[in-house]
Amino acid sequence: MKILKIYDPDTSGSIDTTAELDQFLNNLDKCTVKVDRLDLSQDPEAYTQEPVAGLLKEKGADALPLVMIDDEVISIGEYPDLGKLTGLLQTSKLPFGMPDCSACRGCD
Secondary structure, rough: OOOEEEOOOOOOOOOOOOOHHHHHHOOOOOOOOOEEEOOOOOOHHHHHOOHHHHHHHHHHHHOOOOEEEEEEEEEEEEOHHHHHHHHHHHHOOOOOOOOOOOOOOOOO
């Protein structure tokens, strides 16, 4: 199982601009990819672990968002392209415009 960790910047009081990413994450197979989405304002202790702490010390807030797969940093300062993320996660090609399937009961 792959582990995807997304260290978001402090999003308290801001408008969520990651709707496409959220939709992508909701459509991932929960049996093959575990997603840990962390928010600086809600999970500050998670940002004190390496390599996150070192990157924050080096780059400051510009290091966020930080994205890792299986403890390997794949993106610093921006969310990765969804096509790239699909390849790195070795998931089947997911249609990006697909509706949220997190409560799926099968397609008609």
